[in-house]
Amino acid sequence: MVFKMPSPLEECRSIGNPSDLPVLVKEGNIVLGGLFSLHDAVLESPLLFTSPPPPAQCFGFNFRTFRWMQTMIFAIEEINKNPNLLPSITLGYQIYDSCSTPVQALRTALAVTGGQFEEESGNLKCSGTVPVVIGDGGSTLSLVVARFLGVFHVPQVSYFSSCACLSNKVEFPAFLRTMPSDFFQVDALAQLVKHFGWTWVGVVAGDDAYGRGGAQIFADEVRKLGACVALHEVIPKNHGKSHMARIVERIQESGARVVLLFAVEQDAGALLREALGQNLTGIQWLASEAWITAAVLSTPQFHSILQGSMGFAIRRADIAGLKPFLLRLHPSFDPHDPFIQMFWENLFGCSLHPKNDDDVDFNDTPSCTGLEELASTKNIYADVTQLRISYNVYKAVYAIAYALEAMIKCEPGKGLLHEGACPNMSTIQPWQLLEYLKQVKFTNDFGEEMKFDENGDPAAMYDLINWQLTADGDVKYVTVGKFDETTRNKLEIEDEAILWTGTTKEVPLSVCSKSCPPGTRRAIKPNFPVCCFDCIFCAAGEISNQTDAIECEQCLPEFWSNTWRNSCVPKQVEFLSYSDTMGITLMVVAIVGFCCTLMVVLIFACNKNTPIIRANNSELSFLILVSLSLCFLCALPFIGEPTPWTCMLRHTAFGISFSLCIACILSKTVVVLMAFKATLPGSVVMKWFGPVQQRAMISVGAAVQVVICGVWLTVAPPTPRKLSSRETTQIILLCDEGSVLAFSLVLSYIGLLASLSLLLAFLARKLPGSFNEAKLITFSMVIFFAVWVAFVPAYVSSPGKYSTATEVFAILASSYGLLVCLFFPKCYVILLKPEKNTRKHLMAKTT
Incomplete structure (x- = not known):
């Protein structure tokens, strides 16, 4: 077989056709790529293998993710206006919709890093369009993207991917994130279980890298602390009715009063709707970071089962000027923005496409007038009270900006490249930016020090959130504690501020067997986990003076156990006395x-x-x-x-x-x-x-x-x-x-x-x-x-x-x-x- 050497034209060409992907572009000296799952799912056409597949059809517009995307734009424009940060450089962006699907995420990654042809001095030249990518949101999507970008050492800064597997620098050498690893979140959740004495905990995970990985780490951690996992179920991605019903039945049969739901908000919502249908009550839900502040689950529909829910959320911030920036949008604002039209139509339930008299509207969707007021709507998009993931996006943009600032200010001989060399700012290579991103360190306007550790992870700091209902019937995310892995006492909890499963102050009891009081010891039940046991009264002459004693202690020879077997008392001295x-x-x-x-x-x-x-x-x-x-x-x-x-x-x-x-x-x-x-x-x-x-x-x-x-x-x-x-x-x-x-x-x-x-x-x-x-x-x-x-x-x-x-x-x-x-x-x-x-x-x- 003879291989033909490709021509220069064939050496540099895009894989696939990125023109069929909707993209929001703004030119700049340095262009940042952005990947956001603006839709929750994609409708794939059947593959015939006789012609190129048609463009994917995404559906289920996500207003929360759209806010994250707008936050990236806000941060870039804020930096461009800042005379003290990158004064001689203008940042631009290319933002794609990955539609919450690994295939679509990979297509967008190919598009954002694809080559373009430039004619210089009569020669064709291939160069990348962006030196860095911000995204994607889900861990499963980032796994696909990170493997691809890692091959070319293109730095990727994720704002929402928390899977601990992404800390592996051998597999993902170019991956960084402003979202703490699930390892720390799971550690916080395990410490929470230990703090409240729960020993019989259920675990339900989403069927993705985020859910499976986090749930498995949690199960391992709680076992190390002496607790047991009552059930470990996985939510299928198709949300099959029979499978969801079986999971709810397993929760009821397990007897666990505390259940960790480690899944993204879509999977969590599917399970909770089934729990509502089967009238599953009395469960104290522990939430993963992915849905603890998700507004889509804080609706009155879920109040009966989710009030009192608790989980850890990443640190929040009040970003000044963000809300007016979000409310500036209008269909006429940017005719070239393909996402504003989707946003506007889904928010107001109207259509921006002009209709002819001959058009048949099967959905009977009214036309948009253009007079709709964005400020008058009550939507999660404009809700800036819980800026957590948005704050991660904000930090990611600024981390890149400060890395670029360090590259500009590099002094020859003191740079981070080989032998202290400094990068050429006219032709920034992605791998050069990656080296500076790994070493970036700055303190933002909120007083938080931002840096990445050797695994590309930030310092883990969480707020412990408790869902409490206000007098108006709305959910209020009350901070009742915090977790900071940089401090000695990592977990701090305000127990008196917590409301459990409604309005009760009493901590729910979730155990397979009730604690053995002093005077008894545990006796393990055959074929049951170690958390399931019987309480056996200590034998005569033996005591246990603590709760859940494994063994009874033998009294000293001159002592004997009292009636309750919880302390040793001096033995009665017997002799023929004058008193008896x-x-x-x-x-x-x-x-x-x-x-x-x-x-x-x-x-x-x-x-x-x-x-x-x-x-x-x-x-x-x-x-x-x-x-x-x-x-x-x-x-x-x-x-x-x-x-x-x-x-x-x-x-x-x-x-x-x-x-x-x-x-x-x-x-x-x-x-x-x-x-x-x-x-x-x-x-x-x-x-x-x-x-x-x-x-x-x-x-x-x-x-x-x-x-x-x-x-x-x-x-x-x-x-x-x-x-x-x-x-x-x-x-x-x-x-x-x-x-x-x-x-x-x-x-x-x-x-x-x-x-x-x-x-x-x-x-x-x-x-x-x-x-x-x-x-x-x-x-x-x-x-x-x-x-x-x-x-x-x-x-x-x-x-x-x-x-x-x-x-x-x-x-x-x-x-x-x-x-x-x-x-x-x-x-x-x-x-x-x-x-x-x-x-x-x-x-x-x-x-």
């Missing part, structure tokens, strides 16, 4: 036993010379009674809070007292047994069991126990101990034995003495006598053993203070058993049967 019923009862029983013992001592002392006392060895009887009184008293140290002294006293006093008592009983048993053996003729046994021997036997019996206890206290004495478990609500105070061996020896020795007494008493049980001590001793020892044998399993199985109470009960029961069995029969005779307390009676029974 059990302690009081045991103390009373011990004191009564002690008093009974004293009464018996008193009775015996008053009747010590009676036969029954003398016959039963009064000295041993008194010694047994004294030891029994000690046994009753040794139960008292077991009651009360354990201390080092009471712990050492408890078991040692108990061991010694009972050893003394049993030793006395053992001695008395031996004496009784030997006394009857001594009655045999020639027996000398009693001389070995006289009073001295009896005392020695008792002393030795008690001394052995004293030695055991002394060694115990020396080597490993009992000490107070706190017995606590994480599973119990109490701290048990008890006395640790110190040495289990020593404690076992004490009990074993008492058991040994008791066993000997029981054995000897059992052997002497059939000895004659009216008051045979052997029978009484046998019975008392049986009771003693029964009590202490039952004590062992009861002591081991009793929890806490009940083990101590069991031990005290065993002490008292065995003491009462000894007292009753050994002494009450004698007291009965002394007090109630004195006739039996005679020598004759005793001798008779003995015989």
